[in-house]
Amino acid sequence: MTTWLLSLITAFSLLGIEASATMTLRSNSQEGIDFKYDHKDPAHKGLCAEVAQLMAKRTKINLTGLATEKTIPKIQTDLNLKKIDIFFCMIEDETRTSFIDFLKPAIFTENLVFLARKDDPVSIRTWDQVRALKDNSILLVNGTAYVNYLKKVPGLHLDDGANSLSINLKKLINKRGRFIVASEPSLRTAIATEGLENQVRILPWILRVEGQYIAVRKDLPPDLKMMLSKSLEELRHTDEYKKILEKYQVQP
Structure with a gap:
């Protein structure tokens, strides 16, 4: 030894x-x-x-x-x-x-990204554009580092009550939030698991790389x-x- x-x-x-x-x-x-x-x-x-x-x-x-x-x-x-x-x-x-x-x-x-419903034509590339939206509600998974990050960005409406992406996807589809912010690979897996490929889309803006x-x-x-x-x-x-x-x- x-x-x-x-x-x-x-x-x-x-x-x-x-x-x-x-x-x-x-x-x-x-x-x-x-x-x-x-x-x-x-x-x-x-x-x-x-x-x-x-x-x-x-x-x-x-x-x-x-x-x-x-x-x-x-x-x-x-x-x-x-x-x-x-x-x-x-x-x-x-x-x-x-x-x-x-x-x-x-x-x-991993890339931190926005997810929206496919029937929502929204296009965002800056925080000013997000703040200018009448509805900029963002769904987050409770306790993740993304919550701490977004709390520092003024003018956002955050909902971090869910413990899983699956719950947040259901809330997004039911229009109980306009966006989900999460890691791109986690979102892709969750979307495939829930069979929502035709109902949601990942927006091209990469907020940060973690x-x-x-x-x-x-x-x-x-x-x-x-x-x-x-x-x-x-x-x-x-x-x-x-x-x-x-x-x-x-x-x-």
Whole structure:
């Protein structure tokens, strides 16, 4: 057994994390975003679930809890309260960095976009154009980093009461909101799942490009954080990893 592994096992035991030659880290899946985690389809488990399993295989770390789905606010709370140790695919946000560390590099990047009904002829390219609309109501998934971002933009009407894109798509179709703002790959997956390709459209304006990272407890051993970052960096160059990104149509 290597010196670094022995030191990690000692540190783990002091932190109350199960430690052995095969270390155990507690994690969870995200509820309501099938693009990231989908327990309904064995062939498409979700990009983040597949990357997590591939990382666990390569690093010999035993990941527990992936079968349990939680909302992002609950996952954040559990990382802060040390009920879980790691989560795959979270945006680095200033409201989170005080109690969560984000490991580099990013797992993948995604475009933040607007979605509208196909029968709505609206065309927007700037926030001034959005503010000028009589109805600029925007549906968001509760607790996501996009909520924090859009709250800083004045003059918008935000509704972040839903815990899933599926709920927001239903609200959009029923005209209980004019737009959805979410990541493009998550939207494409949700639209296909709900069979709404002929009823909605993704607008061409890209608000920003976000990275999705491995999020970990602040007090995880530095050597472990370094090992996970290095493993992800090496993983990004493998055919297995590239096939996962191609499968879900995203960029590293």
